[in-house]
Amino acid sequence: MLNTDDLRTFLTTHDIVAEIISLPVHTLTVIDAAKAVDTSPDRIVKSLLFLVQDQPVLAIASGTGRVDRRQIAAHYGVGRKRVKLADATTVEKVTGYAVGAVPPFGHIQPLATLIDPGVLQMPEIYAGGGAVDALLRISPLEIMRLTNAIKLDLHAAEDEDA
Template identity: 25%
Template sequence: MTPACKILQSQKIAFSIHEYQHDPNVKNFGLEAAEKLGLSVEEVFKTLLVTDDKNFYIAVIPVQYQLSLKKVAAALGCKKLHMADVKDAERLTGYLVGGISPFGQKKRLKTVLDQQATELEKIYVSGGKRGLDIGVHPNALQQVLNAAFADIVDAD
């Protein structure tokens, strides 16, 4: 039971656990999860860390998209953001890259969830380790993390 699962359990949030055999040669963890779990890429979301060099933030977006740093900065009220360093991401969340869950991180960070999630009954996010995804209603994710919904993907 990962910290992500424990948080959801403790808050009595309905979720499902989906495990698969992670291939260590795969670098696109989200697309691997969608493929191995038989899900559409629209349903599987990745958790990304961004920073303005003072603060760190979480962005949760569908795996087939790139994050728009301009849009997420606007949604967070920041001037400019860039992707966080892998070491910082792992240190702050307590998870390895490819297994970073938006839930149960060492430090609660301000979170923005792409608005496309509102169109789905369930989205799948990392459960806290590679090869483990959690299915959860987007509103539950928003509630647990006090996240904002915004258009934060690069649509080009």
């Protein structure tokens, strides 16, 4: 399994302006992560792996909201039931990282990536840092540069079941 050392190597190799912050606590929830780095929860982003007709797609969205599978399905022209959140085993197999630690890039294979436009409005965000006790501080524009992510409204409305 990949870890923060692998992510650090990726950052150096690709001249990425970012910082891996090692924390004394696990950051398995958005609230925990925000408290650990003394920031607001909306600056914490999640990198979620979905399977769209069994093909992996990474969705980068604000940690405070739910991702709407219908938006992903519509983008790929498939039914909502063809879009599934990957299980922990699949996440590790496809990205190399454990659930809760997945960074937005540096995976064991290149991934199609979607990013919510709301993430791009912030000058700096915190994402998975390769371990549950690490976060990656980075500009969302740097994520766009590295992943060629497609901007897509991923936010689910409050009453929707994503």
